[in-house]
């Protein structure tokens with residue numbers, strides 16, 4: 001059974017005081033952490049204070065990016081060692097905005113994924129690409145080349161630890177209703193890509209999140225799909241009421 005995972009991606013919003021205040025407003029209203037996992041990815045400078053504010057509420061604190069290198073002359077970068085020491089639960093890697101605006105390519109994301117696994121900070125690997133055809137055991141399969149490149153060299157043992165997100169470029173930040181059928185198709189294709197490259201057992205266990213214009217009105221329909229195990233929410237996660245509705249989607253009518 002894959003535990004649902006609701007993730008807020010705050011991007012470049014909220015200062016430290018606003019971030020901590022948000023946590024204080026939600027922490028007693030979150031779902032049972034044994035049933036639903038909930039996390040927030042704030043700006044880097046708020047990670048520490050949010051971690052402290054979250055206490056034992058079960059709220060996961062997630063970094064938005066990190067460098068592949070553990071230390072050295074990399075001005076402006078964020079080290080995985082530092083994130084681990086801070087108790088950061090997850091790190092998002094290869095988000096579409098990092099790829100589009102900061103030129104991150106598959107090779108760079110691949111190195112970051114390896115480093116995060118080595119440092120023990122669980123990566124949420126973000127993918128956004130359309131599918132390509134591949135022949136596997138004589139059958140035509142649709143697979144994500146981008147995902148395969150990003151997972152290059154990642155072992156059977158390591159892959160079990162990652163979370164993957166599917167955020168098609170046509171859906172991120174546009175504020176329209178997510179196309180539930182296409183969201184499911186993308187997540188199912190990712191699961192199949194994992195099955196083709198690793199094993200069916202691993203593909204069956206790995207969590208795949210959908211991202212792109214998720215909001216309190218469409219979350220239930222998305223989460224009802226068999227291959228969507230969670231969501232990555234940008235804009236709609238910035239408001240306390242909306243966020244709580246999504247975190248508690250199982251209880252909402």
Ligand code: PGA
Pocket residue numbers: 009167171172173174175211212213214232233234235236
């Ligand atoms: P959005 O962003 O929900 O505002 O579309 C999602 C994301 O970029 O993770």
